[in-house]
Amino acid sequence: MTRLINTPGPHLKAEESVSRAMLDVIIALVPVSIVALVFYGWYALFTIGVCVLTAIITELAFRKAMGKPPSISDCSAILTGLLVALCFPATVVWWKVAIATFVAVGIVKELMGGLGWNIFNPALLGRVSVILVPAFFGWLNVHLGGLQPYLGTVDVTTQATPLALLHMGEVPFGYGELIAAFPGGAMGEVSPLALLIGAAYLLYKKHIDWRIPVSIIVTAFVLSILVGANPLQYVLIGGIFLGAFFMATDWVTSPMTDKGKLIFGIAIGVLIVVFRSIGPVEGVAFSILIMNAFVPLIDKATRRPSFSDPRPTTATAGKEASG
């Protein structure tokens, strides 16, 4: 007898999937990764490799321990690994990024219940987790120092990071370089242009919405004028572009409504300026993580009424009546 498929409706389905979206974000990060490879050669490749591998192994191990099926095919572990790598300078010692990745995938994501249940952006919390315990890394560096491979010289690594230079008011790059590509700092910070190309792809694919990145960048731009900085240098240097387009837009840890996205983005922009005003530390990661915690609250506060609860005073109703 012929086998007919009988499953509940709707019987049509858009060709979208989580794994496809994750893969698209990975594709969108290819341009900036290439720029990092050009600047840092084998170091960049080595660091990205360590992170991606650690991410895959960590996810497999945690899911096995919790009796869940492997989920490598959803590409989320690979993406987290890549994002963690891009948050570090290429010449970082490998145990530091490995631990950051382990924290990101194992603790921040899998222990929270897996993809969808994490409150914080895994890559960012993984990244900052290794900042919070410097003494431990001092100890590790002493004992594991000999295990860091030598992969050639990279002349920019001994310089101060561009962000530190910005803080001192001694930016050695012209605007062309600042937009196109400049070395120093984390790998994901070397080229706003490459990040924009990737972001354009994600916007075109509708995986991200313009509201969060634009509100972050515009807020930081405007407030930087108030604190007396050069606004263009201020937003182009450091992690603002990477954070705004690739971290703050993470589906799981950002608000769902348009209004919520704007509130979220503006608050992150304000926090970035506050952190940067305190000292030459990059506040992007902390700003996004702090606002991650507020997402449930923002979603609740911006909840729109049901179609069955018409309130003629809301903007929605007014717009519709005239249209």
Added chain:
Amino acid sequence: MEVKTFEGGAHIPHYKSFTEDKPIERMAAPSEVIIPLHQTSGAPCEPLVKEGDKVKIGQKIGDCEEFFSAPVHASISGTVKAVEPRMTYTGKEDQCVVIEADDGPQEFEMKQVRDPDTVSVDEYRKCVREGGVAGMGGAALPTHVQTAPRQPVDTLLLNGAECEPFLTCDHRLMLERAADLVKGAELKMKSIGARRTLFGIEVNKPDAIEAVNEQIKDRDDMEVVPLAVKYPQGFKSHLIKAATGRDVPRGARSAELGCIVRNVGTTVAAYEATVYDKPLIERIVTVSGPKVGKPGNYIIKIGTPLYHIVEQCDIGDLEGCKIVLGGPMTGLAQSDLNSSVVKSSTGVIVLPPEMVRDTMEYMDCVRCGKCVDHCPMFLYPSEISIYAEAEMHEEANEWNILDCIECGICSYVCPSHRPIVHMVQRFSPEVEKMIKKR
């Protein structure tokens, strides 16, 4: 041309090109019909015939004393083979009358018995009731229930949106039978005391808009409202909002909104029941899908088993396919070719294996917000699905699970492939029970 619409919703591929140019055509009568005695959202009918009885086409074979119900009629002449529970379109067994065709002609004789211009409102209501007319757009509400509203209703809104993909039966009906449609609208308008009729038609049917406009050009009480092509434009609440601008609060009846919505097919069926005494024994059904050899808009007798349609329309190998009775968004998949066409069957849609994407495993919600963006009810399907899955009644109710109109957009767009509508359908009755207990 001013095009109206609602907020939210989604553009879903139409797939209408298979049949939109196919004129309405009568399908050969089957040798046997299986007519369910319960085809409406009202009460089921009791059989009026028994095994061995001879029946004539159009003869009443089931009725019920409840007001909220519509009788059923023999769609062919022949002998009653059985009155017994059979698998129906709902996927459950239900009482059916099975009729074996005789050799005589199987077409209803159209003889005018009443003049549409002089027929009284009471007579019209009676004809609609006796003709077993029920909502043919999918809702299957007994139509006579809505012919005598207690409050005055100023607007009759005829639903020609046909927003579901694949379906073109209403499109062809408006195009080919615009004159009868307008006459039917006039009868209905009189019965509810409305002062105007609006025809809501999506703009992807410009020829239908033109055909209706041609019929009403000399009238100032009828108007076509062109609607944007967007799903679920044809749902009652959203059609009212788009066409009249009126809000549709929870629990409000159409009459309280001053607006009664009726499907265009139902309007013509009510007209035929009044003028020709022709009960609802057949309807236009869109048979479509990429693998259907002879797709089209066919007049098919109520009770026609799917195997007959599969044969007539040259639908080849069905292995791994999905056959949907109704539209592909809200229709019901069938696992048995013995189930039959009923009054609300807008389409028989055959989806080949490569289009059947909903059998895959689903993942946890990743909070992407796509369902929230598209929900025409402004709900949070993501939250609702999480609470329905966890069987958390209070929370599901707090997120307005009961406002869901089950249009299916959330499941359509979900990248985690969560069967959100199905979760809502399973859990809503439990939430309702909880509320009643209070």
